[in-house]
Each structure stands twice: as C-alpha cells, then as structure tokens.
Amino acid sequence: MSIEVRNITKRFGAFTAVDDVSLQVGGGELLALLGPSGSGKTTLLRMIAGLEFPDSGSILLNNEDATKHDAARRRVGFVFQHYALFRHMTIFENIAFGLRVRPRQHRLSKSDIRDKVMQLLALVQLEKHEKHFPNQLSGGQRQRIALARALAVEPTLLLLDEPFGALDAKVRKELRRWLRRLHDEIHIASVFVTHDQEEALEVADRVAVLNHGKLEQIGTPQEVYDNPANAFVYNFLGNVNLFHGRVDRGRVRISTMDSESQESTPVVDGSTLGYARPYEINISRESGGAATVHARLLHIYGVGPKVKLELQDIETEAMIEAEIERTQFVELELKQGDEVFVSPSNLRRFVEDYSI
Amino acid sequence: MITAPQTTRRKGSVRAGDAPWVKWPLIALALTFMLVVLVLPLASVFVEAFAKGWQVYLDSIRDPDALSAIRLTLTASGIALTMNLLFGLAAAWAISRFSFKGKNLLISLIDLPLAVSPVVAGLIFVLLFGLHGWFGTWLDDHNIQILFAVPGIVLATIFVTFPFVARELIPFMQAQGTEEEEAALVLGASPWRMFFSITLPNIRWSLLYGVILCSARAMGEFGAVSVVSGHIRGETNTLPLHVEILYNEYNFAAAFAVASLLSLVAVVTLAVKKIIEDKTGRRGEKA
Numbered sequence: 001m002s003i004e005v006r007n008i009t010k011r012f013g014a015f016t017a018v019d020d021v022s023l024q025v026g027g028g029e030l031l032a033l034l035g036p037s038g039s040g041k042t043t044l045l046r047m048i049a050g051l052e053f054p055d056s057g058s059i060l061l062n063n064e065d066a067t068k069h070d071a072a073r074r075r076v077g078f079v080f081q082h083y084a085l086f087r088h089m090t091i092f093e094n095i096a097f098g099l100r101v102r103p104r105q106h107r108l109s110k111s112d113i114r115d116k117v118m119q120l121l122a123l124v125q126l127e128k129h130e131k132h133f134p135n136q137l138s139g140g141q142r143q144r145i146a147l148a149r150a151l152a153v154e155p156t157l158l159l160l161d162e163p164f165g166a167l168d169a170k171v172r173k174e175l176r177r178w179l180r181r182l183h184d185e186i187h188i189a190s191v192f193v194t195h196d197q198e199e200a201l202e203v204a205d206r207v208a209v210l211n212h213g214k215l216e217q218i219g220t221p222q223e224v225y226d227n228p229a230n231a232f233v234y235n236f237l238g239n240v241n242l243f244h245g246r247v248d249r250g251r252v253r254i255s256t257m258d259s260e261s262q263e264s265t266p267v268v269d270g271s272t273l274g275y276a277r278p279y280e281i282n283i284s285r286e287s288g289g290a291a292t293v294h295a296r297l298l299h300i301y302g303v304g305p306k307v308k309l310e311l312q313d314i315e316t317e318a319m320i321e322a323e324i325e326r327t328q329f330v331e332l333e334l335k336q337g338d339e340v341f342v343s344p345s346n347l348r349r350f351v352e353d354y355s356i
Numbered sequence: 357m358i359t360a361p362q363t364t365r366r367k368g369s370v371r372a373g374d375a376p377w378v379k380w381p382l383i384a385l386a387l388t389f390m391l392v393v394l395v396l397p398l399a400s401v402f403v404e405a406f407a408k409g410w411q412v413y414l415d416s417i418r419d420p421d422a423l424s425a426i427r428l429t430l431t432a433s434g435i436a437l438t439m440n441l442l443f444g445l446a447a448a449w450a451i452s453r454f455s456f457k458g459k460n461l462l463i464s465l466i467d468l469p470l471a472v473s474p475v476v477a478g479l480i481f482v483l484l485f486g487l488h489g490w491f492g493t494w495l496d497d498h499n500i501q502i503l504f505a506v507p508g509i510v511l512a513t514i515f516v517t518f519p520f521v522a523r524e525l526i527p528f529m530q531a532q533g534t535e536e537e538e539a540a541l542v543l544g545a546s547p548w549r550m551f552f553s554i555t556l557p558n559i560r561w562s563l564l565y566g567v568i569l570c571s572a573r574a575m576g577e578f579g580a581v582s583v584v585s586g587h588i589r590g591e592t593n594t595l596p597l598h599v600e601i602l603y604n605e606y607n608f609a610a611a612f613a614v615a616s617l618l619s620l621v622a623v624v625t626l627a628v629k630k631i632i633e634d635k636t637g638r639r640g641e642k643a
Binding site (some may be wrong): 007049050051070071074075076077078080082084085086087088097098102149151152153242 | 535536537538539540541542543544545547553554557558
C-alpha cells in the first residue's frame, strides 16, 4: 500500500514537465500535489497511474517496480478532473464496468457485482440514482460516482486529479471534507492534485509543492506553512507582502526600516527581498523609529471579523496589504487616507531569490 | 451598460425584418426556388420512370444489364465503404489521439478528393494503371487488369469517397477527448474492450452519419468511374453509367426507371441523415 517515485523526469518536446522528482507515499496516507498550472503535478499523477510514461526514473507501487506496467495492470483507482463517466452507460453500469472487464476466472458473479455496486452507491450516498445517466446528475454527484467507480476495483492506491476543480465553492468544501472522512474510513494510500493551497492544507496529511516540474518542498501542512523551504513555497501558500531592500554590511535596510541581519550564514551585500503575510503586519499610530514604515491607508475592506487594509509605503510607494482584528481596527479609529506606522512582526528573507 | 442586452432583445421582437411584407416574400422565394430546382426534377424522375407503366419499369430494372449494374454498384460501394470506414477510423484515431509530424498535412490531404474534379480523379488512375501509364507495362506483363475492370472502378470510388468518414469523425473525436477511454484502461479494460465498450458507442452516430454520406456518394459517383470503367455493358457499368447509356439510346423510360433507383437511395439517405441529426441533436441538448 505504498507509492515510491524515484528521480522521475518527463519531457514533452523541449518542455520538461516533471524534473527529477522523488517522493514516497505511505500506506493510508493522503498526499496533496500542490502547484500552479504547468507545474507538472498532473503529469506526475498520470505517470503514477500509468497513463503517461517517464523518460527516466522509476515508479514502485507496493514495493514492486511498475515503471513499465500499463494502466490496466497497476490496479490503481483514478478520478478524473472532469469525472470521465461513461456517458452512454447508467450509473450502475459505470460503477460495474471495472468489475465486468476482469478476466473470466477473476470475475465476480452477476449477483455479487450487483451487491458490490449497491454497496458503493450507498457509500457515496447515491443509491437512488443507479438507473440514471451521468448527464442527469449534478457535478458533485458525478464526482462521487467517479470515486465509487474507481473504488469498485478495490485499488490499493487512489489517485485524484483536481477532484474538486470543476465544482462551485460550497460543494467543493463539503466534498473535500467528505473525501477526508472517506479516506479515513477506507484508509488506502491516496494522492490528489490541486492548485488550491487551502484545499491541500486542509485535507492532506502531507503536501508536496511543485513548481516548473521540480519538487520544492514536501511535508505536513504545518511544516510547509510554518517553515517554507523557499520564497516560492512561501508565496504560493498564502497572500504575501513583498519588501524590496538592501543588505549593507550585515544590516538590512528596507524602506525606512533598518535592522541587524538575522541569518546565521553571512549575507552578501546587495538587494534583498523581505516577505510578510498580511496578518503579520502590525499597525500603530506612533512611529517606532527605524523599526517601522510610514504608510498611508488607501482602502479598507471591512466585511467579516477581520478587516483588510490596503496601505502604501510613503517612502517607496510600494503597496502593503494588512489584515487586523475588527477590535483593533475600532481601537485605532482608522479612516481612509490616514497616515500610520507599519511594521512586519515576522519578516522572512530567503537566501535564494525568486522573482515573483 | 448592464441593461443594454435586454433592451436589444426586447426591441428584437419588433425588428423591421419581422414585418409580414418582408417575411412572406422571402419564404415564398425560398420555397419557389426549392420547388423548381429540387422537388420538380426529383418528381419528374419518378413520373418519367412510370410513364409507360409498371411493366416497362419492372422490365427495365430486371434487364440483365441493369441487374449487373446494380450488382457492380453495390460491390464497388460496399468495398469502398469498408475501406474508407477502416481508413476513416484509423485516421481520426491518429489525428485526435496523437501529435506527430505531418499531422496538419494529413488533415489537408484527406480533403483532397473533395477539391479535385472527379474526372481528374479518374484520369489519375488512367495515368497510373493505363497501358501507357506508370505501372501499365508491368501490369500487362503480369496479366492484371485494373483499368476498364472492377478493380479500377473500386479504386476510383474509394478515392472519391475517401474523406467522408474521416471528416465526420475527426472533429467529433477531438472534441470528445480521451478521458473516458483512459478511465476504462485504468479500470482494467484491454484496449479492444475499451474500443468496443467506450469509443465505439460514443462515436456511433457520427460514424453512421459518415457511413451514410460515404455510401450515397459511392453509389452515385459518375465522373471518376466513367473515366476508368470503359462502359462495357453487363461488365463494367455501374448504375449511373447505365442510366447515361440508356438515355443516349433514347430509351427514356428505362433510363428514368434505373435513375429512380438512385433517387430512392438519395431519399432514403436524406431520411436516415435526418433521423441521426435529430437523435444526436437531442443528445447534445441533454449533455
């Protein structure tokens, strides 16, 4: 019940879709492949399923080298982004398909197939729809049928390609929680692809962040969120403010801020980038001297318990986004056009710089 | 700005074009034109065919030369249809599923027979297989008869009807994508099983549509076949050629009787085409 991917590379012409990626998925684990479009996450998933074959590297399924095995032989469950239900078959026939195409000696009897399909329909809570055709179902229902169909062949691995990508926000949220509960119930190693960091962080046991075909970081949601390996991961996992500045003889100068460099490794003089999330921006009415940036409040977005502020650094004219509690917002009596002092409570800098 | 489309739509119902004095003449014109150009000629075929009564009609069709022409037409179009069905499927599969060098060239080449005049198509085969053609001497040495024989007619028919199945399938299969087929493979289906259980049911209506068009064209082909056939009565005459011979002999009743068979094929084709369109149209709405 495991997947091991070793140094996999896949090119399409001159384009390298997956570049020397290695990762492991243990039994019963739910892994998210997270990345922007074109990052190679779907290609990686399709290679694990046997729908695409790597140019180099190997894939081990349940400790057996499956690199050259075709899709039918790998016995994985695959859920497609657009469901890929067989449109000319009923829901029942869709789920039964995987059972019916087995070689005769392994095939279940008719009544066993019926029991199995009904059991799966019960699992996805769509018993009443067995005689319907896919186009009579809603997107969320189709996705559940696609899942039931994938589970029918009792796969040892479940792969899902942007499973909630085509659904609206509310159904999406419901369905991903349901998937998490379902996964805890059936407990098979699963990999799902997503470009939605919220989804990945909420549902997965571990998250693998991909960019330009390379694996940037892999770890639990907590690990990647709290200790991003580089600027890309940091930037991809949430909203971010960028501070352009300079490093000069061990001191970091960003706008009007001036502080001691905190890196353990010596830093080369030159330009630098500091990153801070909107909720890591402190706002005060009083200047904190060399620790703060003088900014003007341009816009206030005040719906909900948190208030989003759009500020502009008066010195550099850079935009700063801040998110504060409503109570604090009221306390500060902020109005549009006010001049305030801003300081990031946690300014991160990464040694290797990314252009975002 | 936001209300603009709505206003246009409301105005649309009282558009000048909807005025009766514009609408009725247009409809009348279209119907008259259709009557004169399409319906009258078709009707005249059947009227002329039965002008001398049932007996003459049946005799004309039961004539050995006519029966041989029917057999040859069915044989040639049957073979052409089979070949082009296989080719059309293969080409559509290759073009919609793979990317390869020369793909665009292949797509353009498939349309070639539609652009080339049928007479030219016939001449191509004369140039290739005629006694003075490229392979003429070799064929003659080996006693293989292609021109002025059934193989030539079959080849010409294949050439002319080449694009129909492929052209019908390619856009349809491209639009449909491969996800369902991949799903079948992941579920453990063999490639054959995938083809017969998933691909074929999905493309069946476009495939049938292409087959209908292809067979109608194959049976009706005149120009290309005329060039390669040699017009040997009872041997290399197809139905359209037979009609021409009878007509040139002033045997009008018989010519129209045989022509009525071809017209019947056309009417049936049209009816089947309409049924398919209705069926696929309804499916499209639901999906």
